[in-house]
Amino acid sequence: MAWNDLAKLWHDTTVDYCDVCGNLLIARFWGFVSAATGESKRCCDERCERLYYRLREIDGNAQAVPGGISGDQAEAKPR
Amino acid sequence: MDGAASGGAVDRVGLTLLYKRLRNICDEMAFAMMRTAYSPIFSEGLDFSTLVLDRNGRLVATAGINPAMLGASLYAATWIIREVGQENFSLGDVFVHNDPYRGGSHMPEHMLVTPVYHDGELAAYVGNIAHLAEIGGMAPGSFAATATDVFQEGLRLPPTKLFDRGEPVRDVWRIMLTNHRTPDNTWGDIHAMLGSLRVGERRLADMLSERGVDGLNEAFEQIIDYAEAYMREEIRRLPDGIYTGEDCMEDDGISDRPYWIRSRIIVDGDELIFDYSRSDAQAVGPINAPYVVTLSASLNGLLYVLARDVPVNAGIVRPVRVVAPAGTITCVKLPGPCVGGQTEFQPRVMELVVGQILSQILPERASAASGNTSLNFLFGGVDPRNGEYYAHYHFEGMGWGGRAESDGNSAQIVPHANCRNTPVEIFETKWPWVHENYRLNDDSAGAGRHRGGLGIERILEVAGDVITVSALCERMKRSPWGIFGGSEGSRTNLEVSPAGSGDYRTFQEAFGLVSPSKFTNIRLHRGDRVRITSPSGGGYGDPLERDPYAVARDVELGFVGRSSARAHYGVVIDAKGDLDEEATTELRGRLADGVE
Structure with missing residues (x-):
């Protein structure tokens, strides 16, 4: 995992997107290899790498219920 | 001078005064634009936003004019600066930008951004985003509902100098004015935007004289930190969990099929994730959203329910993540068309967030x-x-x-x-x-x-x-x-x-x-x-x-018909137009029992 330059020629007007969140990548990207799939990922920053693993963790451990709160996370905090 | 001594941390009262002053600058910039624009979409429609940004391009304050531009307001200037390079800005430069793949919401909305200097040092930026009524493309009004690529939607501008050290870049102006159907309006409206920037520059210059570059930017940081803390506190009060919902765009103008937006909101301590990764692939027609539009929709939904009084700046997005994979309807990839994403997709997603998802947690605010x-x-x-x-x-x-x-x-x-x-x-x-x-x-x-x-x-x-x-x-x-x-x-x-x-x-x-x-x-x-x-x-x-009297009032005003009052509300209005309380009680009882 490291920062990488996203060097482009001046006449290259294409754009690149974060593999995790979809946001725009400009000038540089944070690269990492997924420990789960072995795929190389280009993302915004370290936060996106953490987000990637957090989403995998959630999908592995929590079942979303349409219209409701998932499983053991349903304990409400007082407002 | 508001609050505290020059260059130091600002106390809470001072911070409030400072923020209000920044908001007033944004409002004054907005009024300048409204009063001087050529097009009714500016002067009547108020389809614009005005922005004060710190020296890194982060949003510090914006006028409460058009929340639809929130995502672009948060990111576009930062991205312009990053792409152009801060070292390539000079006093008197103005950049224009409307590229929906680079932080724009859709192409009619143009962002202007200019740096503000104090004693030769870069101190801040001011900017605005406004909807030009005509920017060329396949349809007059530049809302090509049957476009199948972005090139049919008008003239696309990556970050481009419109003024270079105070001098107009004439070639750029001529390209724009040649490709727009109503160049006089473009000329007038962009000059209204430029006038708005001048107002912002002048007002910020006053603040810089009082606080200096570092002092003002430290205060900016405090305002942004405050907004972040405010959002985190509001999110922390929500029950952790995963909440889901979906809605669709009816069709894309090209084929007769719906496109589904599937959202789940993950409340995770003091952070919140909007995940749209299960949404449909991007459409052929122009109902797709650029990333910033999906971000806007998510944040606007959240602000509507959760934090209506938070200072709207770069701090609000720190505890929030939006996952909108490129190539889905929630993050269009080049050359997908997207002019309708801002106007049709965004309200659909905002109300999905408010009415179908967050209503599960906070029904009283939905x-x-x-x-x-x-x-x-x-x-x-x-x-x-x-x-x-x-x-x-x-x-x-x-x-x-x-x-x-x-x-x-x-x-x-x-x-x-x-x-x-x-x-x-x-x-x-x-x-x-x-x-x-x-x-x-x-x-x-x-x-x-x-x-x-x-x-x-x-x-x-x-x-x-x-x-x-x-x-x-x-x-x-x-x-x-x-x-x-x-x-x-x-x-x-x-x-x-x-x-x-x-x-x-x-x-x-x-x-x-x-x-x-x-x-x-x-x-x-x-x-x-x-x-x-x-x-x-x-x-x-x-x-x-x-309240049956509210129904009777609606009938009197013509908002609800007598037969609807009876059928939907169980309210009986007598021949004189007055509420018949006894008949209403009886009818409501029957309707509640399902016997009417």
């Missing part, structure tokens, strides 16, 4: 669906009165959804946009249309403990030889939904009647179109009529719980 379309109606041609080309982008008011504490508003622009529609007088003064009718669409709102707001009906007659019209709207196939037992609102309708005929048919029927709500470049002729019926809002709560 609302039913509004008409939920900007009902974009575009037209252009040559005005027979002066021989000049004209074009206009009109959006229509409709009914908002009922909410916990009140009925929905009537005849108002979509909740995410805060804009105003085009007055009849402007229509008839500036363009060859005559109004036959413009009124509330009575007896159309979704019933509920708090009913939806009413849409409108507008009938326009063509007063020139020929006029080219286009439309991009929604809610012609699916009604605005009610919540907690409230009823659906009514749908959009767009109809046409040939000259001399009293019969109205949908544009789809009359012209053999794929979509009833999205079409481009239909030529109408003198005497033809267009009838626009905007949707009404859905209802909130059981209609039988509505």
Whole structure:
């Protein structure tokens, strides 16, 4: 995992997107290899790498219920 | 001088005063633009935002004009600076940008940004984003509802210098003015934007004289940190969990199929994730959203429910992550078209977040669906009165959804946009249309403990030889939904009647179109009529719980018909127009028992 330059020629007007969140990548990207799939990922920053693993963790451990709160996370905090 | 000593941390009172002052700068920038613009979409519609940004391009304050531009306001300037390189900015430079793949919301909305210096040192930026009424492309008004790529939507500008050290970059101006159908309007509107920037520069110069560059930026940081802390505290109060919902765009103008937006919100301590990764792949037609539009929709939904008083700046997004994979309808990839994403997709997602997802946690802050379309109606041609080309982008008011504490508003622009529609007088003064009718669409709102707001009906007659019209709207196939037992609102309708005929048919029927709500470049002729019926809002709560006197009042005002009062609300109005309490109690009892 490291920062990488996203060097482009001046006449290259294409754009690149974060593999995790979809946001725009400009000038540089944070690269990492997924420990789960072995795929190389280009993302915004370290936060996106953490987000990637957090989403995998959630999908592995929590079942979303349409219209409701998932499983053991349903304990409400007082407002 | 507000609050604390120059260069130091600002106390809470000082911070509030400083933030209010920044908001006032943004408001003053907005008024300057409103008063000096050429196009009604600026001067009447208020389809713009004004921004104060720190020396890194992060949003510090914005006027409360158009929340639809929030995502672009948060990111576009930062990205311009990163792409151009901060070292390449100079005093007097102004950059223009409308690229939806680089932080723009859709191409008609142009961002101008200029650096502010103090004693030769870069201190901040001021910027604005505004919707130019015409930027070329395949349809007058630049809302090509049947576009299949971005190149049909108008002239796309990556970050480009419009002024270089105070001097206009004439080649850029000439390219823009050559490719827009109404260059005089572009010239006037962009100069209104430039004037707005000058106002912001002058006011910031006063603050810089008081605090210096570092002092002011430290205060900016405090304001941003405060907004972050505020958001984290609000999110922390929510129960952790995963909440899901979905809604769809009815069609994309190219094929007759819905496109589904599937969202889950993950509340995780003091952070919150909006995950749209299960949404449909991007559409062929222009209903796709750039990333910043999905971000705007998510944040606007969150702010509506959670944090209506938070300072809107870069801090609000720190505890929030939006996952919108490129290539889905929630993050369009080049060259996908996207002009309708800002006006149709964004309100759909915002209300999905508010009414279907966050309502599970905070029902008292939720609302039913509004008409939920900007009902974009575009037209252009040559005005027979002066021989000049004209074009206009009109959006229509409709009914908002009922909410916990009140009925929905009537005849108002979509909740995410805060804009105003085009007055009849402007229509008839500036363009060859005559109004036959413009009124509330009575007896159309979704019933509920708090009913939806009413849409409108507008009938326009063509007063020139020929006029080219286009439309991009929604809610012609699916009604605005009610919540907690409230009823659906009514749908959009767009109809046409040939000259001399009293019969109205949908544009789809009359012209053999794929979509009833999205079409481009239909030529109408003198005497033809267009009838626009905007949707009404859905209802909130059981209609039988509505105060019967409120129903009687609605009947008196014509908002609800007598038969609807009886059928939906169980309210009986006697021959004199008064509430019959006894009959109402009896009827409501029967309706509640399901025997009526």
